[in-house]
Amino acid sequence: MNFADQPLRTSRLPAFRAEHFPYSGPYPWLDRPDAAERIEEKLAAGQLTPEEAEHCRHWSEQGYVILRNLVEAPVLEAVWSSYEEAVERGRIQLPPEPAGEGDPHPGRYLNPHKKAGDFCRVLKHEALARWIRILMEREPKPLQTIASHKGSQQGVHSDSIHMTTYPLGYLTAAWIAFEDIHPDSGPLVYYPGSHRLPYVFSNDVGISEQDFRQEGYKPYHDRYEPYIQALIREHGLTPHYFHAGKGDVLIWHANLLHGGSARKDLQRTRKALVCHFFVKGAFVYHDLAASRSKQQYLGTCLLRDRFGKSLL
Secondary structure, three states: OOOOOOOOOOHOOOOOOHHHOOOOOOOOHHOOOOHHHHHHHHHOOOOOOOHHHHHHHHHHHHHEEEEOOOOOOHHHHHHHHHHHHHOOOOOOOOOOOOOOOOOOOOEEEEEEEHHHHHHHHHHHHHHHHHHHHHHHHOOEEEEEEEOOOOOOOOOOOOOHHEEEEEOOOOOOEEEEOOOOHHHHHOEEOOOOHHHHHOOHHHHHHOOOOHHHHOOOOOOHHHHHHHHHHHHHHOOOOOOOOOOOOOOEEEEOOOOOOOOOOOOOOOOOOOOOOEEEEEOOOEEEOOOOEEEOOOOOHOOOOOOOOOOOOOOO
């Protein structure tokens, strides 16, 4: 079925939940005990530059990398203009999601690249893809995108309860700043080194398939999020905030704890796009919903110009 050491026929699983999947390798190369040695070997062989090797060390130890000025400003401006045009024309309808009285900004939008194809200029940006290939040693495939005008204030979590891969760990997320991010706008918060903690899935916090079917995300908020906060306290993890400049990108590990910090000034925007990628050959499912990810079939991009002509 894929590149897992232990072949698996997913059609025979009782449900797409983590407890039904074997804990099978191969594990991502930078998650393995010999990661430091392999980085040095690749550096000596000319397979990594000194900059790439340093980022690989940081990824292995801390679970993320920050790439300054990775996406060009003209690209960001053209993409966001296309997004705003799609909203104005009604192709994209943004939910209000007010965070309080006087919040003027709309909520997040899932998979905007399907309605505003220019987003694929970021989703398929070659420099971004190159870094994911380095970190994963495999070809990235788009899974989903989320666009936001403002800080999400989302509770701290690991992406792996929402987008789980088999074999485990072959998911990355890239957060791209479309403007300079002000500290009062609710920057992305993340916990360096938290990727080394055990993965936490629905079964670990007592969320059953029936719970999610009947109550949606309420059990997630009631059980999973407090569990994660307890882990942070237990391990003395320190929050870091992504005070990004326009074009800066933060790529994080499948299990890095992160979320949206509090918005101190509701008037400020925090224009950004987050892109999730799995790798070719991995199986993707949603542990919380016990469902196969449809995105592995819908991850294609079609760029079109203003007249509808394909740009790919």
